[in-house]
Amino acid sequence: MITIDDIRAAADRIGDKAVHTPLLRQVWDGRELWLKPENLQPVGAFKVRGAVNALAALDETTRARGVVSYSSGNHAQAVAYAARQFDVPATIVVQEGAPEVKVAATKAYGAQVVEAPMAERSAVAHRLAERLDRVIIAPFDHADVIAGQGTVGLEIAEDLPDVRTVLVPVSGGGLASGVGVAITTLCPNARVIGVEPELAGDTAESLRAGRLVRWDPADRARTIADGLRAEPSQLTFAHLRATLDGVVTVTEDEIRQAMRVLATRAKLVAEPSGAVSTAAWLFHQHELPAGPTVAIVSGGNVDARLLAEVLTEQTQ
Amino acid sequence: MITIDDIRAAADRIGDKAVHTPLLRQVWDGRELWLKPENLQPVGAFKVRGAVNALAALDETTRARGVVSYSSGNHAQAVAYAARQFDVPATIVVQEGAPEVKVAATKAYGAQVVEAPMAERSAVAHRLAERLDRVIIAPFDHADVIAGQGTVGLEIAEDLPDVRTVLVPVSGGGLASGVGVAITTLCPNARVIGVEPELAGDTAESLRAGRLVRWDPADRARTIADGLRAEPSQLTFAHLRATLDGVVTVTEDEIRQAMRVLATRAKLVAEPSGAVSTAAWLFHQHELPAGPTVAIVSGGNVDARLLAEVLTEQTQ
Numbered sequence: 043m044i045t046i047d048d049i050r051a052a053a054d055r056i057g058d059k060a061v062h063t064p065l066l067r068q069v070w071d072g073r074e075l076w077l078k079p080e081n082l083q084p085v086g087a088f089k090v091r092g093a094v095n096a097l098a099a100l101d102e103t104t105r106a107r108g109v110v111s112y113s114s115g116n117h118a119q120a121v122a123y124a125a126r127q128f129d130v131p132a133t134i135v136v137q138e139g140a141p142e143v144k145v146a147a148t149k150a151y152g153a154q155v156v157e158a159p160m161a162e163r164s165a166v167a168h169r170l171a172e173r174l175d176r177v178i179i180a181p182f183d184h185a186d187v188i189a190g191q192g193t194v195g196l197e198i199a200e201d202l203p204d205v206r207t208v209l210v211p212v213s214g215g216g217l218a219s220g221v222g223v224a225i226t227t228l229c230p231n232a233r234v235i236g237v238e239p240e241l242a243g244d245t246a247e248s249l250r251a252g253r254l255v256r257w258d259p260a261d262r263a264r265t266i267a268d269g270l271r272a273e274p275s276q277l278t279f280a281h282l283r284a285t286l287d288g289v290v291t292v293t294e295d296e297i298r299q300a301m302r303v304l305a306t307r308a309k310l311v312a313e314p315s316g317a318v319s320t321a322a323w324l325f326h327q328h329e330l331p332a333g334p335t336v337a338i339v340s341g342g343n344v345d346a347r348l349l350a351e352v353l354t355e356q357t358q
Numbered sequence: 359m360i361t362i363d364d365i366r367a368a369a370d371r372i373g374d375k376a377v378h379t380p381l382l383r384q385v386w387d388g389r390e391l392w393l394k395p396e397n398l399q400p401v402g403a404f405k406v407r408g409a410v411n412a413l414a415a416l417d418e419t420t421r422a423r424g425v426v427s428y429s430s431g432n433h434a435q436a437v438a439y440a441a442r443q444f445d446v447p448a449t450i451v452v453q454e455g456a457p458e459v460k461v462a463a464t465k466a467y468g469a470q471v472v473e474a475p476m477a478e479r480s481a482v483a484h485r486l487a488e489r490l491d492r493v494i495i496a497p498f499d500h501a502d503v504i505a506g507q508g509t510v511g512l513e514i515a516e517d518l519p520d521v522r523t524v525l526v527p528v529s530g531g532g533l534a535s536g537v538g539v540a541i542t543t544l545c546p547n548a549r550v551i552g553v554e555p556e557l558a559g560d561t562a563e564s565l566r567a568g569r570l571v572r573w574d575p576a577d578r579a580r581t582i583a584d585g586l587r588a589e590p591s592q593l594t595f596a597h598l599r600a601t602l603d604g605v606v607t608v609t610e611d612e613i614r615q616a617m618r619v620l621a622t623r624a625k626l627v628a629e630p631s632g633a634v635s636t637a638a639w640l641f642h643q644h645e646l647p648a649g650p651t652v653a654i655v656s657g658g659n660v661d662a663r664l665l666a667e668v669l670t671e672q673t674q
Contacts, residue, residue, distance in 0.1 A: 064377050066398055081625040082382055309397040309627040309658030342625030346618065350669040353662040
């Protein structure tokens with residue numbers, strides 16, 4: 043388990059390589075909500091925190107050889123961004139057929155991109171890392187990554203010490219683990235509630251069962267929230283069991299409505315995964331504790347056409 | 359003319375009633391730009407700064423009687439918001455036929471809304487103010503409002519002391535005046551460049567002529583940037599002459615493209631008026647000085663359908 047000291051060390055290492063995002067107070071229909079807009083980070087997601095911390099924590103000689111990672115989502119771009127910050131090479135293994143826009147974004151940060159079949163992505167990355175004598179920066183199953191993501195919670199605790207509820211999206215669990223440790227340590231009266239799409243509600247089921255319940259990846263892939271299709275590792279699940287007070291699941295329609303509310307009222311572009319926490323607050327109030335509430339808007343990398351669709355379907 | 363001391367006093371008065379917005383570093387196609395996202399303010403625009411400062415600067419007895427203003431745009435909501443912060447009444451005069459959504463937003467902050475023909479708006483407001491024994495909070499022709507908007511520049515100077523260019527939208531000139539004073543005082547090597555739509559380029563022409571050149575309101579109303587259809591007063595024009603290094607004008611198509619870039623790359627919803635500074639940076643590079651550049655994204659109150667349209671027309 044990581045500790046608050048690991049998170050504080052991460053905050054020092056990250057410095058100004060990530061944005062200290064403001065808490066944005068909203069009052070919608072008379073109810074107050076604070077948003078933590080991690081979509082405003084470089085690469086458009088909180089992932090930059092973990093990636094920068096993981097690279098910063100390496101000794102200089104190791105880091106200079108470069109890093110390898112595997113992801114087709116925000117973590118790929120985050121590792122590429124972090125490697126460029128430290129001026130070291132990065133190689134990212136993406137699955138064949140990954141969206142061209144995401145591959146292009148990763149390349150734009152100077153990373154080398156290698157394609158592999160989905161099932162072999164991790165294995166290919168490990169072979170590459172061995173051959174190149176580089177370390178792997180895993181997307182969430184990595185203590186330094188978890189500590190980096192935890193700086194989101196550290197900032198919330200510092201900026202809103204009276205917080206009573208923090209709503210955090212859960213996928214692989216890196217963000218929720220780090221935020222869970224930060225908030226339960228610094229704000230003992232606050233609760234950390236995970237949020238998942240119903241269609242990828244494996245962590246909710248796992249926490250109820252008290253053990254990791256695996257869902258078929260094809261089932262988890264049904265949700266529009268493409269950033270929430272992973273599942274926790276043993277490491278992150280241990281953190282989630284210790285620090286989460288529960289998991290709320292939201293429907294696909296609730297996610298789309300939350301995206302629209304975030305764009306029209308908070309002026310924030312959220313990707314579906316980034317909107318689930320706001321969806322929980324909008325549509326599952328009876329499942330949440332009272333008091334000052336923060337929803338972490340974890341990312342904003344959404345296709346322009348999908349955003350336009352969500353905006354339009356709700357205004358007709 | 360207001361001074362940096364007025365702006366510093368405004369910052370103290372405003373405190374946490376407005377957000378200290380972060381500077382968001384972007385690197386687009388290899389070029390660096392810093393965004394100042396004032397669309398993330400309460401009421402979705404920088405206007406909250408001036409309104410809060412103007413109310414805060416009143417003596418308590420005067421303020422307790424309440425305030426009157428006239429606007430159909432972001433200033434109306436800002437005064438309504440500020441009045442609620444101080445728990446005093448606000449009456450806003452809007453033109454007949456003002457968009458229902460903006461009227462509803464103003465009412466939602468607890469303000470009373472009075473309709474009047476466009477040409478009589480100001481006169482009706484002044485009669486109301488006299489009858490109710492209340493002060494008027496003018497949208498920009500008001501020293502405390504200008505000083506409040508100037509806190510945007512103060513934050514830029516503090517957070518990026520090496521700034522060389524600040525791009526600021528110009529309409530009535532309250533924001534540009536305040537930012538102009540802050541930046542020219544604190545960052546003598548930096549230039550402040552105003553940005554206007556070509557279709558409402560009266561200030562560009564006025565600065566070239568060295569005197570206020572009036573454009574027909576019907577002409578100024580052609581631009582999609584509905585927040586930039588006003589014209590400077592003698593007070594703001596004096597500030598603009600003293601502090602702006604020039605004005606760049608942008609086309610309607612450039613504004614729409616900038617809105618799309620802000621949404622897809624910076625994850626920010628900007629209204630057309632809020633996107634002009636980014637449009638200047640994207641499409642008028644040859645007219646701008648080199649070095650670290652900040653574009654002020656002044657507001658985000660855009661109709662969901664227009665935003666969807668802008669997102670879609672560019673992705674086809």
